[in-house]
Amino acid sequence: MTVDETSQDVAPQHSQKHPQDHRQKSALVWLGVFLVIALGIYFQNPAYALLGALLLRLTLNVNPIKNSATIGKLSLQTAIVLLGFSLGIDSLMQMSSDYGVIVAVFVLGTLGLGLLMGKFLRSDEVETTLIASGTAICGGTAIATLAPLVNAKPQQFAVATALVFLLNIVALLTFPFIGTLLGLSQEVFGAWVALAIHDTSSVIATAAIYGDEAAQVAAAVKLGRTLWLIPLAFAVSLIYGRREAKIRVPTFVLLFVGMAVISRFIPLEPVVVGYIGLLSKALLVIALAMIGLEINRQTLSQMSMRSIGLGVGLWIIVAPIALLLVLYR
Numbered sequence: 001m002t003v004d005e006t007s008q009d010v011a012p013q014h015s016q017k018h019p020q021d022h023r024q025k026s027a028l029v030w031l032g033v034f035l036v037i038a039l040g041i042y043f044q045n046p047a048y049a050l051l052g053a054l055l056l057r058l059t060l061n062v063n064p065i066k067n068s069a070t071i072g073k074l075s076l077q078t079a080i081v082l083l084g085f086s087l088g089i090d091s092l093m094q095m096s097s098d099y100g101v102i103v104a105v106f107v108l109g110t111l112g113l114g115l116l117m118g119k120f121l122r123s124d125e126v127e128t129t130l131i132a133s134g135t136a137i138c139g140g141t142a143i144a145t146l147a148p149l150v151n152a153k154p155q156q157f158a159v160a161t162a163l164v165f166l167l168n169i170v171a172l173l174t175f176p177f178i179g180t181l182l183g184l185s186q187e188v189f190g191a192w193v194a195l196a197i198h199d200t201s202s203v204i205a206t207a208a209i210y211g212d213e214a215a216q217v218a219a220a221v222k223l224g225r226t227l228w229l230i231p232l233a234f235a236v237s238l239i240y241g242r243r244e245a246k247i248r249v250p251t252f253v254l255l256f257v258g259m260a261v262i263s264r265f266i267p268l269e270p271v272v273v274g275y276i277g278l279l280s281k282a283l284l285v286i287a288l289a290m291i292g293l294e295i296n297r298q299t300l301s302q303m304s305m306r307s308i309g310l311g312v313g314l315w316i317i318v319a320p321i322a323l324l325l326v327l328y329r
Helices: 003-043 046-060 068-087 089-121 125-146 154-182 186-196 200-210 212-226 229-239 251-265 270-292 297-301 305-327
Strands: none
Touching: 003 046, 003 270, 046 154, 046 200, 046 270, 068 089, 068 200, 068 212, 068 251, 068 270, 089 125, 089 186, 089 212, 089 251, 089 305, 125 154, 125 200, 125 212, 125 229, 125 305, 154 186, 154 200, 154 297, 154 305, 186 200, 186 212, 186 305, 200 212, 200 270, 212 251
16 A cells, blocks of 8 residues: 555544534534533523533633624623613612713723833833723723724733633622622622623623622623723824724614603503513623633633733732722722
């Protein structure tokens, strides 16, 4: 048998084995995702879905759900919009008034401190901008918005997003315990996580673990914090001389406010509001599961110690400050 003949015999076997292995892993991920979502919905704890999906992705290194990012985004936004029914426009305006100054102080202070720490640590300027903005305003959303404005490379975008994501996991697992240990009220805890946690998904998920009232407060305060992305994107576009900045209020924010208005003039039966709340929590669980599938081994391996030091150090400083701001407002 010649070398060519041997390669012709062996190659087909290898090519058949790899797709079969991939299909098996994909099937396991599908089954695992279904189970972790079921657990998250049953226990009303999005952490099960987030951690389970993350472990599946890192262990099997496969994401068979091609549109997982889109599914997660739509599930999260719908969950937030549905919270507007139970919150009401009166409560929304009251909380916006009560925490508006605190949100401004937190956002501007975190941005300034993050940029100073980046210079001190000699971190990459683009990564510093992305990490500081993500910590100050709205995590992955801020990073995704600013990345094209600062000419971020795919690796820089991935590193900032992965770092924020990992800190979200830490917050999701620790903040409810800290809140219980300190005896924080529902309102105080909701306002704290709305300031201290990066992404909206993790803010709402963490607050929902603590209680329904905490989730409502967190949604209102966090959406007020998210609106700071508009002036920030405008400022960054001026600094970097970019004209293609898409400065607009996210649609789901407008829908959230719209639902709060509707609930004011068209009150729903408590039973209906209860079912809407359950649907919102289920969608949040699905969103967290899809987000967990988005982080892979390659992204984690690209994180430098300076970026980690900046992201973790900044968050460790501002998270306790956020609690103090809420407690002594």
